[in-house]
Amino acid sequence: MSKTLLINARIATMADPSSLGLLNNAGLLVDGDTIAWIGPMADGPDNADTQIINCGGRLITPGLIDCHTHLVYGGDRADEFEQRLEGMTYAEISRRGGGIRSTVTATREASEAELLNQSRPRIEQLLNEGVTTVEIKSGYGLDCENEIKMLRVARQVETEYSVRVMKTFLGAHALPEEYIDRADDYISLVCDQMLPQAHAEGLVDAVDVFIESIAFDLPQAQRVFETANALGLPIKAHVEQLSDMGGALLASEFDALSVDHIEYLSAEDVCGLADKNTVAVLLPGAFYVLRETQLPPIKALREQAVPIAIASDANPGSSPLNSILMTMNMACTLFSLTPVEALRGVTINAARALGLESSHGSLEPGKQADIVIWDLNKPSLLAYQIGINPCSGVMQAGQWRKPFKEGAV
Numbered sequence: 041m042s043k044t045l046l047i048n049a050r051i052a053t054m055a056d057p058s059s060l061g062l063l064n065n066a067g068l069l070v071d072g073d074t075i076a077w078i079g080p081m082a083d084g085p086d087n088a089d090t091q092i093i094n095c096g097g098r099l100i101t102p103g104l105i106d107c108h109t110h111l112v113y114g115g116d117r118a119d120e121f122e123q124r125l126e127g128m129t130y131a132e133i134s135r136r137g138g139g140i141r142s143t144v145t146a147t148r149e150a151s152e153a154e155l156l157n158q159s160r161p162r163i164e165q166l167l168n169e170g171v172t173t174v175e176i177k178s179g180y181g182l183d184c185e186n187e188i189k190m191l192r193v194a195r196q197v198e199t200e201y202s203v204r205v206m207k208t209f210l211g212a213h214a215l216p217e218e219y220i221d222r223a224d225d226y227i228s229l230v231c232d233q234m235l236p237q238a239h240a241e242g243l244v245d246a247v248d249v250f251i252e253s254i255a256f257d258l259p260q261a262q263r264v265f266e267t268a269n270a271l272g273l274p275i276k277a278h279v280e281q282l283s284d285m286g287g288a289l290l291a292s293e294f295d296a297l298s299v300d301h302i303e304y305l306s307a308e309d310v311c312g313l314a315d316k317n318t319v320a321v322l323l324p325g326a327f328y329v330l331r332e333t334q335l336p337p338i339k340a341l342r343e344q345a346v347p348i349a350i351a352s353d354a355n356p357g358s359s360p361l362n363s364i365l366m367t368m369n370m371a372c373t374l375f376s377l378t379p380v381e382a383l384r385g386v387t388i389n390a391a392r393a394l395g396l397e398s399s400h401g402s403l404e405p406g407k408q409a410d411i412v413i414w415d416l417n418k419p420s421l422l423a424y425q426i427g428i429n430p431c432s433g434v435m436q437a438g439q440w441r442k443p444f445k446e447g448a449v
């Protein structure tokens with residue numbers, strides 16, 4: 041029997057342009073890997089040949105999407121955590137050769153199997169919280185062999201855990217030590233060898249660049265974006281995280297899927313994003329960990345109707361955060377997002393940030409059956425509670441990853 045009918049649920053469809061698209065006392069029919077029907081129970085489909093599951097009034101949402109992570113990496117950076125507590129800044133640590141570069145050393149030393157093992161608790165935590173799609177970036181290899189190694193591990197995560205993994209090439213994340221004072225030469229390596237080789241292995245869904253004083257400048261980023269364009273790959277960018285470099289506008293000129301971080305993005309530049317369908321991805325974990333005080337331009341983003349997504353940014357330096365639920369809470373508490381915006385930020389808008397909105401991110405007939413059943417009856421509880429995981433059933437592409445057990449709420 042390949043059909044499953046979920047009945048007696050509160051369904052946040054996320055199919056409405058500004059709300060949760062909430063349906064009370066509703067049902068949802070899954071046929072194979074696809075949503076076949078969704079609507080009020082009174083209009084429910086014929087039950088023949090269908091397994092019926094009573095959700096007992098529980099909340100159903102689309103599978104959650106973490107659209108920005110660096111969760112494959114070697115080692116840890118707990119020492120830098122201590123240095124920052126003593127007053128050193130993230131940028132200072134980076135300029136002294138620590139930061140991303142120290143993770144590059146640990147990642148280069150690790151085998152594929154070791155990287156996969158170190159990544160397991162991180163991905164498993166996200167999956168336990170109802171994540172069905174996760175983006176994973178390279179960016180700690182910074183040479184052909186090691187960037188490709190990281191992306192292969194991301195692909196192994198996908199195969200082994202049956203989760204959708206979107207793989208992003210971030211070769212232009214930092215300047216590796218062997219290229220000090222030769223950033224343009226490194227960008228040539230990225231454009232002429234690293235990216236084409238990773239792409240030829242089928243390992244690249246999108247291309248990202250870190251545009252910042254401690255990373256790459258606009259002309260260097262432009263060369264990477266032009267290469268991505270020529271290969272037919274969409275782009276994303278880490279921009280205006282520590283300063284306003286004008287990276288968001290450059291990225292949006294290349295029709296970026298998303299611009300990420302954006303604490304230092306000016307309200308004027310938000311207007312430039314608005315025409316382009318580029319998603320603003322907010323990363324409250326990095327804001328929190330770096331004890332940033334500059335808030336992203338939320339008001340301007342709302343006024344210009346720029347879609348807002350949120351993500352964990354799971355990484356060993358600026359955001360050792362491996363919880364999508366905590367990310368939602370942080371986005372509300374630190375950035376004053378509403379719980380509705382937070383849920384849109386990890387579903388439909390996160391799907392947009394990955395170019396997946398036609399098949400993922402909302403519960404609509406024809407979309408992939410990625411579904412979470414929560415032991416909750418109110419959507420705002422998802423962002424409100426801290427340290428509780430109410431996820432009680434997860435279906436990925438029509439298959440139960442975490443089977444739901446019927447019982448009253």
Ligand code: NIG
Nearest residue numbers: 140278326353355356357358
């Ligand atoms: O998204 N900003 C650049 N990249 C990561 C941090 C990487 C690291 O510190 O290891 C970020 O914050």
Ligand code: FE
Nearest residue numbers: 108110278353
């Ligand atoms: Fe990041």
